[in-house]
Amino acid sequence: MxxxxxxxxxxxxxxxxxxxxxxxxxxxxxxxxxxGDMYELLFSIKDEIVEKIMGYQGKRxxxxxxxxxxxxxxxxxxxxxxQVIEFAKQLQDFGKISNMPDIENIxxxxxxxxxxxxxxxxxx
Numbered sequence: 419m420x421x422x423x424x425x426x427x428x429x430x431x432x433x434x435x436x437x438x439x440x441x442x443x444x445x446x447x448x449x450x451x452x453x454g455d456m457y458e459l460l461f462s463i464k465d466e467i468v469e470k471i472m473g474y475q476g477k478r479x480x481x482x483x484x485x486x487x488x489x490x491x492x493x494x495x496x497x498x499x500x501q502v503i504e505f506a507k508q509l510q511d512f513g514k515i516s517n518m519p520d521i522e523n524i525x526x527x528x529x530x531x532x533x534x535x536x537x538x539x540x541x542x
Contacts, residue, residue: 421509423477423479423480424482426509427464427468428482428484428485430460430463432484432485432487433460433498434457434460434464435457436487436498437457438453439489440453440490441453441456443490444490444495448541449495451538452538452541453495453539456498456532459528459532459535460502463527466524467521467524467525470524496536496539496540499533499536499539500536502528502529502532503529506525506526506529507525507529509521
């Protein structure tokens with residue numbers, strides 16, 4: 419997948435909104451709390467990543483479309499966490515190739531934070 423400013427913004431927005439929807443749709447306290455932490459993390463890190471890429475590239479983000487959101491299922495939370503971790507690796511590679519060292523660092527931090535949340539999701 420070739421990443422661009424808009425595709426990165428779209429994917430991070432999708433992840434944030436999907437986590438928030440699942441947070442609202444959960445039935446268990448541990449899962450509810452873990453998903454709350456996930457969407458809050460994604461909300462804040464999305465802004466940081468997009469604004470830093472705009473700074474590195476010297477351009478502003480254009481409009482973008484996001485994937486359709488999916489309703490809650492038993493595996494949806496852990497699948498989402500795995501998808502975010504996979505995307506964080508792609509973002510890290512993008513940062514390296516594009517000579518954006520801080521994007522590499524942030525994506526590594528995102529991966530680690532989501533891995534911890536993924537572990538917490540096993541406590542449900």
